[in-house]
Structures are given as C-alpha cells and as structure tokens.
Amino acid sequence: MRAEIIATGTELLLGQIVNTNARFLAEKLAEKGIDVYWQTVVGDNPKRLEEAFRLALSRADLVLTSGGLGPTMDDLTKETLAKVLGLPLEPHPGWQEYLEQLFSRPGFKKMPANNRKQAMLPRGAKLITNENGTAPGVWVEKDGKIVVLMPGPPHELEPMFIKHLMPMLPETGSLIMSRVLKVTGLGESLMEELVADLVRTQTNPTIAPLAKQNETHLRISAKAASREECLRLLAATEEKLLARLGENVFARDDETMEEMVAKLLVAKKLTLAAAESCTGGLLAHTLTNVPGSSAYFLLGLVTYSNAAKERLLYIPASLLAKEGAVSEAVAKAMAQNARKLAESTLGVGITGIAGPDGGTPEKPVGLVYIALATPEDMQVKRFNFFGKRENIKERAVHAALNMIRLYLIRQTG
Amino acid sequence: MRAEIIATGTELLLGQIVNTNARFLAEKLAEKGIDVYWQTVVGDNPKRLEEAFRLALSRADLVLTSGGLGPTMDDLTKETLAKVLGLPLEPHPGWQEYLEQLFSRPGFKKMPANNRKQAMLPRGAKLITNENGTAPGVWVEKDGKIVVLMPGPPHELEPMFIKHLMPMLPETGSLIMSRVLKVTGLGESLMEELVADLVRTQTNPTIAPLAKQNETHLRISAKAASREECLRLLAATEEKLLARLGENVFARDDETMEEMVAKLLVAKKLTLAAAESCTGGLLAHTLTNVPGSSAYFLLGLVTYSNAAKERLLYIPASLLAKEGAVSEAVAKAMAQNARKLAESTLGVGITGIAGPDGGTPEKPVGLVYIALATPEDMQVKRFNFFGKRENIKERAVHAALNMIRLYLIRQTG
Numbered sequence: 001m002r003a004e005i006i007a008t009g010t011e012l013l014l015g016q017i018v019n020t021n022a023r024f025l026a027e028k029l030a031e032k033g034i035d036v037y038w039q040t041v042v043g044d045n046p047k048r049l050e051e052a053f054r055l056a057l058s059r060a061d062l063v064l065t066s067g068g069l070g071p072t073m074d075d076l077t078k079e080t081l082a083k084v085l086g087l088p089l090e091p092h093p094g095w096q097e098y099l100e101q102l103f104s105r106p107g108f109k110k111m112p113a114n115n116r117k118q119a120m121l122p123r124g125a126k127l128i129t130n131e132n133g134t135a136p137g138v139w140v141e142k143d144g145k146i147v148v149l150m151p152g153p154p155h156e157l158e159p160m161f162i163k164h165l166m167p168m169l170p171e172t173g174s175l176i177m178s179r180v181l182k183v184t185g186l187g188e189s190l191m192e193e194l195v196a197d198l199v200r201t202q203t204n205p206t207i208a209p210l211a212k213q214n215e216t217h218l219r220i221s222a223k224a225a226s227r228e229e230c231l232r233l234l235a236a237t238e239e240k241l242l243a244r245l246g247e248n249v250f251a252r253d254d255e256t257m258e259e260m261v262a263k264l265l266v267a268k269k270l271t272l273a274a275a276e277s278c279t280g281g282l283l284a285h286t287l288t289n290v291p292g293s294s295a296y297f298l299l300g301l302v303t304y305s306n307a308a309k310e311r312l313l314y315i316p317a318s319l320l321a322k323e324g325a326v327s328e329a330v331a332k333a334m335a336q337n338a339r340k341l342a343e344s345t346l347g348v349g350i351t352g353i354a355g356p357d358g359g360t361p362e363k364p365v366g367l368v369y370i371a372l373a374t375p376e377d378m379q380v381k382r383f384n385f386f387g388k389r390e391n392i393k394e395r396a397v398h399a400a401l402n403m404i405r406l407y408l409i410r411q412t413g
Numbered sequence: 414m415r416a417e418i419i420a421t422g423t424e425l426l427l428g429q430i431v432n433t434n435a436r437f438l439a440e441k442l443a444e445k446g447i448d449v450y451w452q453t454v455v456g457d458n459p460k461r462l463e464e465a466f467r468l469a470l471s472r473a474d475l476v477l478t479s480g481g482l483g484p485t486m487d488d489l490t491k492e493t494l495a496k497v498l499g500l501p502l503e504p505h506p507g508w509q510e511y512l513e514q515l516f517s518r519p520g521f522k523k524m525p526a527n528n529r530k531q532a533m534l535p536r537g538a539k540l541i542t543n544e545n546g547t548a549p550g551v552w553v554e555k556d557g558k559i560v561v562l563m564p565g566p567p568h569e570l571e572p573m574f575i576k577h578l579m580p581m582l583p584e585t586g587s588l589i590m591s592r593v594l595k596v597t598g599l600g601e602s603l604m605e606e607l608v609a610d611l612v613r614t615q616t617n618p619t620i621a622p623l624a625k626q627n628e629t630h631l632r633i634s635a636k637a638a639s640r641e642e643c644l645r646l647l648a649a650t651e652e653k654l655l656a657r658l659g660e661n662v663f664a665r666d667d668e669t670m671e672e673m674v675a676k677l678l679v680a681k682k683l684t685l686a687a688a689e690s691c692t693g694g695l696l697a698h699t700l701t702n703v704p705g706s707s708a709y710f711l712l713g714l715v716t717y718s719n720a721a722k723e724r725l726l727y728i729p730a731s732l733l734a735k736e737g738a739v740s741e742a743v744a745k746a747m748a749q750n751a752r753k754l755a756e757s758t759l760g761v762g763i764t765g766i767a768g769p770d771g772g773t774p775e776k777p778v779g780l781v782y783i784a785l786a787t788p789e790d791m792q793v794k795r796f797n798f799f800g801k802r803e804n805i806k807e808r809a810v811h812a813a814l815n816m817i818r819l820y821l822i823r824q825t826g
Binding site for chain 1: 424425426427428429430431432433435436437438439440441442443449450451452453454455456458461468621623632687689692693694695696697698700701702704705706707710711712713714715716717718720721724725754755756767768769770802803806
C-alpha cells in the first residue's frame with residue numbers, strides 16, 4: 001500500500017512553520033508498513049489543491065491531508081476533495097448538534113454561522129471525532145482509494161490519528177518497528193569504527209546512526225510480518241550493539257540521561273546537591289524536570305560571582321585568587337561544599353567559561369571543570385567544549401550527568 | 414517568479430527527521446518576494462526523482478532541491494537532473510583538487526573513489542562553494558528555468574544559501590518583510606478583542622496572530638517594491654499595535670523576555686538574586702543564557718526541600734509549618750532572603766507545585782506564588798498554571814521575568 005501526505009497552508013509555504021504533521025504521519029505509516037513515496041505542501045488555493053488531489057490519487061492508494069478544515073472561506077480541503085471525487089457535501093447532524101452545544105456553554109458566544117461548514121461531509125464519508133477542536137476528520141473511500149482529511153493543528157491531528165485512524169488503516173502484512181539506542185562518551189569516529197561493519201552490512205534490521213549534540217542515536221529498524229518478529233529482530237541487534245558499546249549506551253528510545261540518573265538515584269536511595277557556575281542552573285533545571293526529583297535532589301546553588309562562591313559556598317578567597325574561579329581546585333571545593341551543605345550523598349561542582357566573552361589563551365571559552373564528590377572519593381574532569389554559550393552549558397550538564405551515571409552503575413552493591 | 418522546493422531523502426519519507434530545509438528556504442524566498450506554490454518530498458529513487466523534477470519544471474521558474482549530493486550510490490539528485498535536462502556530467506577540476514587536498518590532511522584517510530562523484534557538474538552549471546562539507550551546490554539555467562541543488566544537512570545548506578545563493582537570485586521588484594511583536598500578560602481573548610479589527614481588515618501589512626505557550630506573536634508582513642517602503646509600512650502598523658497593547662508588548666523579532674530584562678538591568682545598573690523551588694533552576698538558567706549575565710545575576714538558590722529552605726535561605730521552620738512551603742508568605746521570605754544573602758537590588762522567590770504529584774484540593778498542581786523584593790516594596794502574585802511539569806516551570810519563569818520587566822520599565826528615573 002502506497003500513501004501520499006498532502007499538507008496545506010500558507011504558513012508552510014511562507015516558511016513560518018515547519019511541517020511537523022508530515023513527519024508525524026510518515027513515522028506512524030512506516031510503523032504500519034505503509035510506504036510513503038511522496039509528501040506535498042500546497043497553499044489554500046482551490047486550483048492547486050485540486051491538482052494536488054488528482055496527482056496524489058493517480059499515484060497513491062491512501063491520501064492523507066492536514067489542514068484546511070477550519071470554519072473560514074480559506075479552508076477548502078473538504079470542498080475541493082468533494083469536487084474531485086464528485087460527491088456532494090451533506091450536513092452531519094450529530095456533529096452539528098455537538099458544535100451547537102459546544103458554543104452554548106457559558107462564556108461562549110453564539111456559534112458563528114461559519115462553523116456550520118465544519119459539520120458538512122462528502123456523501124458516504126465517515127466522520128472522525130476530534131476531541132481537541134471543532135473540525136472533525138473525514139474518511140472517504142472511492143474507487144479503491146482511501147482519502148483521509150485531518151485538521152492542521154498538531155495537538156488535534158496527532159491524537160485523532162493515533163486514537164481513531166491508526167486502527168482503521170488496512171493491515172499490510174508487514175510492519176516496521178524501530179528502537180533507538182542513545183550513546184555518549186565516545187568520539188564520533190571511534191563510535192563509527194566500533195559499529196561501522198554492522199551499519200554497513202545489516203539489512204534487516206537496519207542500523208542508522210544520527211549524531212546529536214551530546215550523543216549519537218543508533219536507530220534500529222526491523223521489518224517483519226508480526227510485532228513479535230520485529231521485537232525479536234530488534235532485541236538481537238540491540239544485543240550485538242550493546243556488546244560493542246557497553247556502558248556508553250545510556251538510554252533507549254524516549255528515555256533521557258536525567259531520567260536514567262533519577263532511576264539509579266531512587267533505586268540506590270542516594271541524594272545529590274549541585275553547585276553551578278558556568279551552567280547557571282541548567283543542571284538543577286534538568287534534574288528537576290524529572291517528576292519526583294525532590295526525593296534525591298536536595299539543593300542547587302548557582303554561584304555565578306566570586307562573592308557568591310565565597311559567601312554561600314565557603315570557597316576560600318585565597319583559593320579563588322590563587323587558582324582562579326575556573327580551576328580544578330575550585331570545582332572540587334564546590335562539589336565538596338555543596339555535598340556538605342546539603343548533607344547529600346553526592347555533590348557536583350561545575351565551573352567554566354561559557355562565553356562568548358571571558359576567555360583567555362590559557363583558559364579559553366569552553367573550558368569546563370566538573371567535579372563529583374562521593375563518599376569514597378573525588379573525581380574531577382577537564383573538558384574543552386565547543387559551540388555557542390547554550391551549547392557549552394548543555395554539553396557541560398550532559399557530561400556532569402554522565403559522570404553521575406557512570407559512578408552509580410559502577411558502584412558495587 | 415514561482416519557485417518549487419524539492420527535498421529528497423528516505424529519512425524524510427520515514428518521518429525520522431522533520432523537513433526544516435523546506436521551511437528555511439520558503440522563508441528566505443518569501444523575503445525575496447519569490448512565491449513558493451509547491452513543496453515536495455521524494456525518496457532517493459531515480460524514477461520518482463525524475464518525475465518530481467519534470468513536474469516542478471512544468472510549474473515553476475525556479476526549482477530548489479536539498480539532499481542527494483553525497484558520495485554514495487544512493488545520492489542521485491545531480492545525475493537525475495543531468496538526465497532530465499539532457500546535459501552530460503563533467504568533472505570540475507577546482508573542486509576535485511580541493512577534495513583531494515582535504516583528504517590529504519593529517520589524520521584523514523585517502524579520498525574514497527566515491528567522493529570524486531561530488532566534483533562532477535552538469536555541463537554549463539555553476540559550482541556553489543560549500544564551506545561546511547564536501548558536496549558543492551549546483552546552479553543550472555536552461556530554457557529560462559533555474560535549478561539549484563543544495564546538500565541536505567542544514568548546517569551546510571543554510572550558510573550556502575544565505576552567503577552564495579541569495580545574492581544570485583533574480584530581483585522580483587517586490588519583497589516581503591516581516592516583524593514579530595511578542596505580547597504577554599493578556600488573555601488570548603482579550604488580546605484578540607484589542608486587535609481583532611486590525612487583524613481582519615488590514616491587507617498590507619497583514620497581521621497574523623500566533624498563540625504560543627506564554628506569549629502571543631503578532632507577525633506583521635509588508636509587501637512592497639523596496640526595503641525602505643516595507644520598513645515604513647511595518648513601522649506604521651507596529652505603532653498602531655503598540656498604541657493598543659502598550660507595555661504588554663515585551664519584545665520584537667528574535668528578542669527574548671530574558672534579553673529584555675537583561676538590557677533593563679544593565680541600563681539601570683541593578684542586580685538580581687533568585688530563590689527557586691518549583692522552577693528548579695530554570696529561572697537561573699534562563700537568566701544566565703544571556704551573555705554577560707554575571708554583571709547582574711549574583712546568586713541562584715534551588716531550595717527544593719524544606720531543609721534547604723531553612724538551612725540555606727533561613728526560612729523559619731515555624732513559617733513553613735504554619736503556611737506550608739507553597740504559600741505567599743514563603744515566596745516573600747524567599748525573595749527577601751535571596752536579596753539579602755546576595756546583597757542584590759532585587760530578589761525573586763518562586764514556590765509552587767509543578768506536579769504531576771503533590772497537588773491537593775486546596776493547593777492544586779499548577780499553583781505558584783512569585784514574589785519580587787525591591788528596595789521600595791514587596792510584590793507577590795498567585796498563579797494557577799496548567800499543563801505538564803515542564804510547562805508549569807516555563808510559565809512560572811516567564812511570569813517571574815515579566816514581573817521583573819514591569820517593575821523595571823515602570824520605575825521612574
């Protein structure tokens with residue numbers, strides 16, 4: 001089965017928004033084993049929209065559109081499809097009533113006459129409920145082709161597609177499932193060397209590397225007749241990759257580094273405090289993005305100035321003067337004192353130069369020291385990150401979290 | 414002049430990546446007054462790629478592609494275009510030499526034979542330099558049509574387009590310029606009421622509202638024959654909108670709330686400290702994203718636990734017990750004590766329930782108190798934010814920054 005995705009809307013053609021609907025639909029169709037050969041973007045123009053429908057129907061079995069189902073005159077996806085298929089538009093009494101009720105709630109004005117347009121369907125079409133908006137989806141079958149119309153806002157389209165449309169799509173007898181392994185701590189070229197032969201030679205599952213700022217994602221995609229067979233193929237390849245990459249694989253799929261750290265801290269009943277300079281609170285923010293983080297994240301200090309480092313963190317002025325605020329010794333003192341102040345198991349200290357100003361030949365922008373104080377010892381690492389201010393902050397936080405993660409997984413008992 | 418954008422690549426058709434190149438190119442073409450009527454995505458398939466080229470050449474004067482210029486067998490954009498236009502591919506000696514030099518640097522392996530493909534051009538084509546990769550761009554003119562081929566990675570395509578291709582594009586005698594006004598602190602419906610008539614009736618410039626999480630963007634787009642005329646139109650409409658929206662307009666174009674706060678603090682030589690509970694460091698992180706923030710952001714404290722609030726921020730245990738950590742009184746004490754500890758002009762205190770757990774009927778998830786301690790007085794506001802944990806954190810930080818901004822702009826002298 002071949003599908004084509006048509007997204008409509010002037011905002012897309014003017015480059016004001018990015019076409020996330022096409023990506024979302026393409027991914028979900030791939031999971032169902034449905035091939036997408038074409039994606040098209042066209043404006044809210046009746047002639048070109050008609051041309052897009054005719055072309056798509058000539059080369060695909062399933063045509064999916066997003067956008068153009070609103071109440072205004074500019075919204076004409078449904079009207080154009082009705083014309084192309086030669087079907088009259090008829091009111092759908094259920095949706096009309098639903099809309100009227102919606103607009104009769106306290107605080108709402110009377111339903112504008114325009115909205116009635118949203119309850120019109122091509123004859124014989126199925127209405128697809130929209131729990132998040134006034135425009136229902138439309139499912140039409142004609143001459144062996146299926147056309148599905150969906151509203152443009154992603155928060156309407158995505159739940160509608162997953163909840164109502166996915167189950168209606170024909171089974172193709174083959175489906176594609178993917179799994180992503182997230183790898184960190186290896187240079188890109190070393191990482192490539194470790195897995196290049198698998199990436200090159202494996203065809204099912206395929207392995208596709210994607211370099212991100214702090215991590216490389218290895219996407220494993222398996223094609224098979226059943227979910228079980230897909231899962232079996234994925235697991236076998238995952239095992240091969242884990243054997244080569246070991247503890248550098250820090251998470252799978254949607255899991256994040258901070259979630260993995262959180263899980264380990266919770267499981268081991270350990271606590272953490274952080275003193276940040278150049279990352280300016282990003283480590284604390286990242287840690288506290290995980291629900292329940294109050295159980296292990298006791299304290300964060302953002303001591304940007306030397307005065308704050310002295311007064312709040314008790315870093316001796318003499319040490320700051322002798323070593324400089326960006327130094328191994330200060331990173332260690334920050335980690336140790338954060339740990340003591342919070343009475344936590346672990347303490348992290350981060351000091352560095354996030355730029356764009358403040359660098360010197362000896363201490364360039366991107367130089368960051370990260371220290372981890374543990375009950376057993378003190379670790380400290382020196383990094384030279386590149387990139388813009390935000391990138392340096394993000395890389396430093398990622399590196400700090402990875403130091404914590406490695407400490408926790410290497411801990412015996 | 415009409416343009417069509419063709420993006421190639423299996424990752425796009427499988428929904429693994431989003432088509433940011435099309436958005437970028439569409440936006441830049443709109444600025445040049447070039448209309449984009451179609452965007453197409455097609456896989457690395459010679460037959461369909463050929464079909465895409467023929468179709469685009471039949472309906473556009475300018476065809477731009479991204480992707481398929483790599484060294485592998487799968488990369489066939491150039492080969493397909495040469496076939497469609499009936500032009501032979503010929504080696505470009507300069508680029509071939511450049512590639513050979515590139516691969517002869519220390520640490521590089523010998524240039525793979527494949528890469529030679531990247532130095533081939535259709536006869537008569539112009540080579541467009543790529544400063545960020547091995548695939549050059551291609552500019553071909555034939556039968557009154559222009560075809561431009563660009564590499565797929567955005568960090569190669571974007572600088573190539575801006576630096577080399579934008580100046581080569583024909584002048585259209587009309588261009589579109591946009592300006593965005595960012596508005597906050599007004600409910601969406603109130604905001605709509607204030608500007609609805611302008612949005613509805615103005616045609617040049619047009620005004621398009623776009624609701625974001627914490628703010629509404631009003632995009633003003635003017636079309637005119639010259640840059641000067643566009644700027645005049647934009648300024649006139651901006652003035653009308655400012656007259657209605659006043660201090661609720663907090664920034665223009667790419668300016669952020671935190672940059673505006675930073676500018677005001679720097680101009681007035683004032684300093685700031687923050688004590689955060691539910692926002693977990695996001696306020697500090699946001700403030701320190703602005704280069705030079707060390708001049709005014711003296712201290713951030715992330716006191717997630719009551720113990721940290723008592724020990725580090727000197728919030729009396731009795732107050733925490735009586736009012737609860739999420740209360741107006743505690744927000745005020747946090748703001749005041751952060752200010753005193755840091756010896757800063759202003760102090761911010763944020764306490765609330767970010768969820769998803771921890772809510773009660775009296776203090777539901779999303780309840781946030783924000784206090785601002787100033788030399789003159791103490792302000793405190795109570796908010797009920799909705800959304801997920803991250804949304805609540807972001808909304809609270811935005812509200813806190815806006816309180817600071819309003820204090821600073823209302824300050825006389």
